[in-house]
Amino acid sequence: MDSATLMDLANTYGAHNYKPLPVVIEHAEGVFMWDCEGRRYLDFLSCYSAISHGHRHPRLVKAAHDQMDKVTVTSRAFHSTELGPFFQELCAYTGTQMVLPMNSGAEAIETALKAARKWAYQVKRIPRHDAEIIVCSDNFHGRTVTCVSLSTEPLYRDDFGPFTPGFRVIPYGDVAALEAAITPNTAAFLVEPIQGEAGVILPPDGYLAKVRDICTKANVLLIADEIQTGFGRTGKRFACEHEGVQPDLMTLGKALGGGIYPVSAVAGRRDVLGLFVPGEHGSTFGGNPLACAIAREALRVLDDEKLVERSAELGAWLLQRLGAIQSPHIKEVRGRGLFIGMVLHKEAGGARRFCEALMGRGLLCKETHDDVIRFAPPLTITKDQLEWAAGQVAEVMIEM
Ligand SMILES: Cc1ncc(COP(=O)(O)O)c(C=O)c1O
Structure with missing residues (x-):
């Protein structure tokens, strides 16, 4: 079944207590997830920190x-x-x-x-x-x-x-x-x-x-x-x-x-x-x-795998990298370790549209409340992968 049909089934027969991004995950490995059409995404949410070890370690x-x-x-x-x-x-x-x-x-x-x-x-x-x-x-x-x-x-x-x-x-x-x-x-x-x-x-x-x-x-x-x-x-x-x-x-x-x-x-x-x-x-x-x-x-x-130490080291780098993005939408970037929130100004029109744009670029993250994007990748992520992800965030925040 294709993604559209599967989302339709979920919406028809499932209670609407979540508002997922329009992506249907078919399989996942490490820091990546793939949808039904074979598109690859970097997981920047980690199931609200449950996937700290990466998918299917x-x-x-x-x-x-x-x-x-x-x-x-x-x-x-x-x-x-x-x-x-x-x-x-x-x-x-x-x-x-x-x-x-x-x-x-x-x-x-x-x-x-x-x-x-x-x-x-x-x-x-x-x-x-x-x-x-x-x-x-x-x-x-x-x-x-x-x-x-x-x-x-x-x-x-x-x-x-x-x-x-x-x-x-x-x-x-x-x-x-x-x-x-x-x-x-x-x-x-x-x-x-x-x-x-x-x-x-x-x-x-x-x-x-x-x-x-x-x-x-x-x-x-x-x-x-x-x-x-x-x-x-x-x-x-x-x-x-x-x-x-x-x-x-x-x-x-x-x-x-x-x-x-x-x-x-x-x-x-x-x-x-x-x-x-x-x-x-x-x-x-x-x-x-x-x-x-x-x-x-x-x-x-x-x-x-020294995941705690990795989180401290990579998180400090990511916080600094995201904090350096010059965008009128960003009010504040805060966090500790690989647990970071990007707070947007009210005028930015809500965090959701940025999450959707990032999804289009192969990066999956999720808004929390209306104005914060939470970044919490698996602790197994590499520096190169983080650099790529931070680059996507920067481009989206500047272009939109
Ligand atoms: C701090 C905190 N406590 C409790 C919970 C509830 O956990 P669960 O969804 O597994 O019931 C969560 C879930 O997000 C949480 O973040």
């Missing part, structure tokens, strides 16, 4: 095949040979003590919120069902009812209430607001170290370190949502590391699955995650042997 495909030939899904009713080593290796990679596996990012967030509430009642002795969790404006933590309950974006919320209670919203990057919002009933502060979906928004320097300090002093758990920023995307293993911060809980997803399988987790303190007792929480597919085998190999590939 041979070692990850092999790990998946090998595991598929043994056992794929067991449920947590039984142990599997992959589970314990996965937990141990993820703890070592994250510098944490315990792991609880899930599948999607939103499930990891739900899990972290439940863990924080449980800790609040069992350890901090907040009266049952009075616990509060502080979150930031313009956050993005997922799409479940609870995740949209803590959102401030009308598009994500309108028509989806009633909402889960127990959350307080403060401005992002504002330590005074955090201090003022903490009460004796505060269980946790949930924060993205860099806000991705909001448009790659970096908090002021020193923010995370101060947040860590405030949370420690107030006996409030710091939950860092590293689902999009984790595993090298920002040039460190985790974005919190830029300020030497170790959160109490971290939510992980996307790149943890090596770009070939959904794997998420909460990793953190034993005295928090260790409070769960059998039956209180779980997931049919969470921690299945196939997921664990792929995630274990994904962690090894990050180290073996």
